[in-house]
Amino acid sequence: MKRRPTSIDVAERAGVSQSTVSRALAGSEVITEATRARVLRAAEEIGYFVDERAARLRRGSTGTLAVVVICRPGESAADINPFSYMLLGSVCLAASERGFETLVSFQAREEQFFGHYEERGWADGLVVIGTTTNRAAWDYFRGLEKAERRVVYWGSPFDDLEWVRSDNRAAGRLAVEHLLAQGYRAPCFLGAIDSPQHQFAERYEGYCDAMRAAGLEPCLVPTRDGATREEEGAAAVEAWLDQGGGADAIFAACDAMALGALEALKQRGVAVPGEVGVAGFDDLPAARFAQPTLTTIAPDPAAAGSLLVDALFNAGDDAPLRRVPVSLTVRGSTAR
């Protein structure tokens, strides 16, 4: 047989109807085990596989999940954020565990933006992994009418989109509790709380909660827009030192800022972790290699994938979990 075998070929060989082949292969309860065995054998013998194009057309659903990773224009595969890759892997793994295939797309430029996977019969739902920095992408995806579309976002700056996020408040609390346990007396928060990156503000809130719970006054070292997060962190720390400092520990809104802070402190001859402790958020690969190595808090990537996929398909449930648990990794920058 030269052409691709069809279910009719299997039916003939097994001596049953096409309907029976379909039911047997789909695992229908109604089929006799003897019949099923005959069908499976015939299918195996002629190398038959169900053609999913036809099956999906008839069935209506696709068994596929689309995943869009938003990048910055001009970024090559090597430039893409390692955390985005991890999240992608995590979503694919979670989808696979639930029996879904994953259609993956990296989107950077305006002309590439595309979210109509359901309309095209490509997928039953969409997970968007974003970085706040590509504003045009967020505008595009926000513009997709939500009605009749299953979609969930990671990293959305918009609260009105269906999102899954790190438990940022817990992160803020964890940081403070750790710093106090290490003997620091006055941890400050380094970051911008009015940033479109709303999650920074959430971390700040958690920080404030824990400070007040410990009877301490929150203290904000504000950053301002810079070319990179590192520079923002470094500049803010320098300004803070110029004003006389005052805190003995820093919880930075993200690792990149924390790394910048580390750099600035080193420049100014402030000992870390001796005089000042530093903690960040993200667990970037660079955190492991900084000098001193950087204490940090990060979401569990495996949990992130599961929550994203579950949020997509349990949207009807009351209170689907949307906060990814975070955990603390203690390293040199707070080890005194």
Added chain:
Amino acid sequence: MKRRPTSIDVAERAGVSQSTVSRALAGSEVITEATRARVLRAAEEIGYFVDERAARLRRGSTGTLAVVVICRPGESAADINPFSYMLLGSVCLAASERGFETLVSFQAREEQFFGHYEERGWADGLVVIGTTTNRAAWDYFRGLEKAERRVVYWGSPFDDLEWVRSDNRAAGRLAVEHLLAQGYRAPCFLGAIDSPQHQFAERYEGYCDAMRAAGLEPCLVPTRDGATREEEGAAAVEAWLDQGGGADAIFAACDAMALGALEALKQRGVAVPGEVGVAGFDDLPAARFAQPTLTTIAPDPAAAGSLLVDALFNAGDDAPLRRVPVSLTVRGSTAR
């Protein structure tokens, strides 16, 4: 209109036949511009998108490329090799540039192995990104009859499978030329040349070529199987030092071995890059953070994706390019 609009709905609204809608939307040359404009407008107005399930069923092809990333059993998203992720991104980007969607799957355990994407009508071809270490996966994929299947492999230990690889010989030559240019006089090769990781032997051959071209005698410091590549590298360097050393530079078959070598040299008080220069292959993230930072050679990830996709669809062409160009990154470990 509550139900999903079809091409018949568009036809009615534009006052043309279903055939014309199909042709207009597919960009057929034969359609009048005026007609096409009417059709496009009607489609836009009712929010119509071509149902790809039906289109593909009728057309026969899928416009999709399957990508399988082989992992190790038990690996979570966070454990997967960053280079595999980069390669995945690179393949997706290259596929997208050529108008293909990408169906991505991470496969680790024996029960999960699956390569019948074409038979299922899921894809027109398959790219497998492997790591030599998952032998069971290679056995599975090697077992898929090659006939009638479009498939190309990265990292295959088997030469009889359709592969794309780094230009390993060029890497060996580059390493030697760089080391000699830095004033080293006797570079040796650190690695196992009979490893199932055939690419190590290729790097050794390139090394030998360049050594002989410079009138020097190749010198192999052999590694033996260890728990990790780092340990293999460290153990081999220690054994070599015990025997009196003799070389003044090391080109290691991979960065992990080079990092182990760096560690062993530090233990023994041998100065790098002063007394001995060290270069590796891969450009692992850790190479940037080693002490001293590690000079290394690596394939261009963007090129890798392009070559993989092209190898898939130009299999008929004579001499498709299958060697990914490599480049040298000079860092501290050879900077003297």
Added chain:
DNA sequence: CTGAAAGCGCTTACAG
């Protein structure tokens, strides 16, 4: 428990 028949929504020869 199994079969005959309809139909999912397209694309593409075949006519004109």
Added chain:
DNA sequence: CTGAAAGCGCTTACAG
């Protein structure tokens, strides 16, 4: 340049 008709290969009511 456009239309009427067939058919891609399944799944699923509907009968029996």
